[in-house]
Amino acid sequence: MISRYYLEAFERFYETFVAIFSSSYILFYLFLAVLSYLAIKKHLNAKYFIHDDLLVKSNNMIGVSVIAPAYNEGATIVSNVKSLLSLTYPNFEVIIVNDGSIDDTLEKLIREFQLVQVDFYYKEKIKTRKVRGHYKSTNPIYAKLLVVDKENGKSKADASNAGINSAKHPLFLCTDVDCILKKDTIIKLAKPFMESKRKVIATGAGIRISNSCEVKDGFLVKVHFPTNWYARFQELEYVRAFLFGRMAWSQINGLLLVSGGLGMFDKEVAIAAGGYWHKSLGEDMELITRMRKHMYDTKQQFSIKYIPESLCWTEVPANAEVLIRQRSRWARGLVQTLYIHRTMFFNPKYGKTAFLILPYFFSFEFMVPILELLGVFSLLIGFYILDIDYIFLFYVSLFVYLFYLILTLVSIFLDEILYRNYANLKEILILTGMAFIEPFAYHPVNIYASLKGYWQFFRQKEQKWGDMPRLGFNSQNKKENETT
Amino acid sequence: MIFLIVVILVTISDRIVYEYSKQYRSTIRQKITAFLTELLFTDAEDYQNRIRDFKKQIPYSSPWCKSMVTGCIIELKQNIKGEVTAPILDIYKSFGLQHFSEKLINSRRWYIKCKGIYHFQVLEYEEGEGLVKKYMNHKNRILRSNAFIAFISLTSKKLDFLSDYPYEISLIDELKVMDLLYHKKFPIPKNIKDWITAQNPSIVKLGIRFMVYYNYTVEKDTLLALLASDNKMIRKEVIIALQELFLFEAEPLLIDMFTSEEIENKIAILQTLAVIGSSESIAFIDDYLHRSVNPATKLEAVRTLDTLDPSYLKSNFKEDFEIIKIKKHVKNPYL
Numbered sequence: 001m002i003s004r005y006y007l008e009a010f011e012r013f014y015e016t017f018v019a020i021f022s023s024s025y026i027l028f029y030l031f032l033a034v035l036s037y038l039a040i041k042k043h044l045n046a047k048y049f050i051h052d053d054l055l056v057k058s059n060n061m062i063g064v065s066v067i068a069p070a071y072n073e074g075a076t077i078v079s080n081v082k083s084l085l086s087l088t089y090p091n092f093e094v095i096i097v098n099d100g101s102i103d104d105t106l107e108k109l110i111r112e113f114q115l116v117q118v119d120f121y122y123k124e125k126i127k128t129r130k131v132r133g134h135y136k137s138t139n140p141i142y143a144k145l146l147v148v149d150k151e152n153g154k155s156k157a158d159a160s161n162a163g164i165n166s167a168k169h170p171l172f173l174c175t176d177v178d179c180i181l182k183k184d185t186i187i188k189l190a191k192p193f194m195e196s197k198r199k200v201i202a203t204g205a206g207i208r209i210s211n212s213c214e215v216k217d218g219f220l221v222k223v224h225f226p227t228n229w230y231a232r233f234q235e236l237e238y239v240r241a242f243l244f245g246r247m248a249w250s251q252i253n254g255l256l257l258v259s260g261g262l263g264m265f266d267k268e269v270a271i272a273a274g275g276y277w278h279k280s281l282g283e284d285m286e287l288i289t290r291m292r293k294h295m296y297d298t299k300q301q302f303s304i305k306y307i308p309e310s311l312c313w314t315e316v317p318a319n320a321e322v323l324i325r326q327r328s329r330w331a332r333g334l335v336q337t338l339y340i341h342r343t344m345f346f347n348p349k350y351g352k353t354a355f356l357i358l359p360y361f362f363s364f365e366f367m368v369p370i371l372e373l374l375g376v377f378s379l380l381i382g383f384y385i386l387d388i389d390y391i392f393l394f395y396v397s398l399f400v401y402l403f404y405l406i407l408t409l410v411s412i413f414l415d416e417i418l419y420r421n422y423a424n425l426k427e428i429l430i431l432t433g434m435a436f437i438e439p440f441a442y443h444p445v446n447i448y449a450s451l452k453g454y455w456q457f458f459r460q461k462e463q464k465w466g467d468m469p470r471l472g473f474n475s476q477n478k479k480e481n482e483t484t
Numbered sequence: 485m486i487f488l489i490v491v492i493l494v495t496i497s498d499r500i501v502y503e504y505s506k507q508y509r510s511t512i513r514q515k516i517t518a519f520l521t522e523l524l525f526t527d528a529e530d531y532q533n534r535i536r537d538f539k540k541q542i543p544y545s546s547p548w549c550k551s552m553v554t555g556c557i558i559e560l561k562q563n564i565k566g567e568v569t570a571p572i573l574d575i576y577k578s579f580g581l582q583h584f585s586e587k588l589i590n591s592r593r594w595y596i597k598c599k600g601i602y603h604f605q606v607l608e609y610e611e612g613e614g615l616v617k618k619y620m621n622h623k624n625r626i627l628r629s630n631a632f633i634a635f636i637s638l639t640s641k642k643l644d645f646l647s648d649y650p651y652e653i654s655l656i657d658e659l660k661v662m663d664l665l666y667h668k669k670f671p672i673p674k675n676i677k678d679w680i681t682a683q684n685p686s687i688v689k690l691g692i693r694f695m696v697y698y699n700y701t702v703e704k705d706t707l708l709a710l711l712a713s714d715n716k717m718i719r720k721e722v723i724i725a726l727q728e729l730f731l732f733e734a735e736p737l738l739i740d741m742f743t744s745e746e747i748e749n750k751i752a753i754l755q756t757l758a759v760i761g762s763s764e765s766i767a768f769i770d771d772y773l774h775r776s777v778n779p780a781t782k783l784e785a786v787r788t789l790d791t792l793d794p795s796y797l798k799s800n801f802k803e804d805f806e807i808i809k810i811k812k813h814v815k816n817p818y819l
């Protein structure tokens with residue numbers, strides 16, 4: 001009897017808590033939707049502001065170093081580097097950091113680009129594992145290329161830091177070597193640094209999925225809708241995250257995350273903030289948090305901007321195993337960043353980062369998987385021990401489901417009217433259909449991965465590079481990928 | 485639930501309409517492009533008649549069609565070079581599209597105004613100068629900036645009036661103005677001194693760039709005085725200008741101010757000293773290299789020394805491991 005009394009009390013408390021939590025979650029998302037709409041409108045309205053053809057010709061553009069760490073990328077490294085070298089910008093260099101690959105990545109680079117080791121004056125502004133050497137091409141065609149060879153640091157962060165230390169330009173663009181960037185990516189990301197009155201410390205843009213795209217020698221030939229189920233769900237996720245989340249945060253200068261796959265940074269600020277933290281599993285989010293902290297500490301006004309355009313295509317996990325591994329790593333990164341920067345929470349010195357952004361990430365990003373798990377337990381207890389008002393449960397569940405659906409479908413609609421990324425109506429209908437089943441078929445996998453990540457964080461399991469088997473883009477591999 | 489259904493239906497119907505109109509518009513677009521290319525090689529006297537006939541073949545009265553024709557004319561202008569571009573403005577006017585652009589400029593929405601201004605600017609419709617000018621003081625920053633650049637691009641007047649321009653000009657706009665300067669070959673403003681002593685730092689910077697472009701050294705004393713400006717971007721602009729203008733008398737001033745400058749300007753000073761420096765600079769850099777700790781300025785200092793006197797660099801710093809490493813970097817032909 002007593003245990004039943006306590007269970008009922010717990011259920012009542014949990015119901016009230018979830019009701020308040022869900023209401024605030026929904027209200028917050030509505031707020032984000034409005035902000036996102038305003039941000040996208042602002043961007044589109046300003047499209048006649050500056051024309052890139054002029055900027056491409058100018059000798060006075062701020063220099064940009066494109067940094068791409070590579071670990072065992074021998075299969076695709078040559079075409080990927082050629083793709084990066086072909087970007088359109090008047091003043092840039094490409095820095096490939098070979099992070100102690102155990103395959104033939106470095107040998108292929110040396111052979112293909114006619115590299116020789118050079119006496120590079122290297123200063124370790126950010127501490128990294130030992131840099132073994134720098135390589136430059138003897139062929140003037142590849143004069144923009146610099147290869148940094150270093151010992152493996154077990155993290156992308158360590159490799160990126162070696163790239164930052166070797167960069168000669170004041171801005172750097174961090175990407176993954178297998179990412180395919182649009183030709184005008186550098187211009188699009190660098191423009192806010194030159195337009196804005198307030199000091200811009202970082203910029204980012206939309207990322208799309210390349211799994212089914214036609215790619216030749218590192219260049220995107222044709223964009224195709226993913227045929228693999230996991231990739232399709234991620235397409236849905238990316239559309240929602242970039243159009244709804246990031247644009248909204250950008251509108252109120254509240255971005256805490258610029259993707260590791262594509263982000264441009266002010267080098268001076270990044271170095272002053274200490275660069276990427278090599279032990280972090282969410283190094284992109286962690287760096288932005290630290291850069292924000294640095295700007296507040298030094299009392300400088302700043303902004304972080306997001307561009308609502310897809311500039312980068314990346315391969316995403318095509319099966320549950322790899323997806324869970326990737327998402328666990330992201331979840332560990334999230335909890336790690338929140339834990340490390342816990343002193344910033346509600347500290348007046350850090351303004352909206354302290355009172356809005358970090359609390360949001362804690363409450364709505366970190367807590368949701370835990371609350372969902374508790375919800376499952378609560379339901380099980382209710383089913384077996386207590387009396388449940390099934391009608392009420394049905395209506396509440398339906399409301400939450402419909403709210404989520406509206407959010408996702410509005411994202412698809414916005415994406416469609418703004419960019420027309422999809423080839424035909426069939427693809428839109430498939431994506432819409434995916435939205436209906438996502439909460440049952442895909443969301444639980446994500447929740448499981450997040451909880452696993454939290455568990456690994458609290459157990460302090462050792463980190464390593466996020467290995468994702470690259471299936472490449474040749475047709476044979478692609479077919480295998482899609483049927484996985 | 486109703487909202488959900490509405491969103492789905494709107495998305496689907498929007499796509500169906502888009503698919504249908506895409507095909508239709510693509511056909512119209514092809515017609516327009518073919519007609520414009522043909523027109524380009526026709527006698528200008530026939531423009532009116534041919535355009536009148538052509539307008540009947542497309543839904544010209546629709547704003548989207550006018551917008552498409554304007555877009556095609558702009559595309560044509562951007563894709564071809566040389567004398568053959570000369571009739572493009574006549575074609576634009578023969579279609580009467582300047583009225584369409586005017587209508588856009590007179591719209592209530594600022595971003596539509598920007599589109600009209602853009603048409604005038606790209607197609608070099610100089611008669612539109614007056615209409616554009618009134619937006620140079622608009623409260624919207626983007627519209628103001630567009631009007632500013634478009635006006636400079638369209639005007640045939642001297643730019644002297646700009647010395648009083650009160651608004652900040654972004655780095656991107658500076659690039660645009662300089663690009664226009666190179667293309668339109670504006671004469672140097674007679675009141676260039678007013679420019680480089682203006683209250684607006686953006687105008688000062690543009691004035692300095694004008695001086696460099698025209699190799700104008702009459703106001704060199706005013707320029708040198710700007711080395712004491714409170715604005716570090718102005719100081720940097722002057723330092724770079726001194727190098728371009730070969731003002732050797734600036735050497736002691738640059739050496740004096742070096743210590744108090746931030747890294748970015750220190751590097752600019754070292755780069756300028758590499759061009760205008762003498763034995764005084766060599767002695768200064770020698771001394772600096774014994775004290776400096778910043779890798780970026782150290783690297784630049786060694787590079788400057790190497791430019792000024794390679795033999796001095798070769799025969800000195802033989803014990804300094806750090807400088808030896810920098811020397812190797814500087815001497816490497818691939819770096």
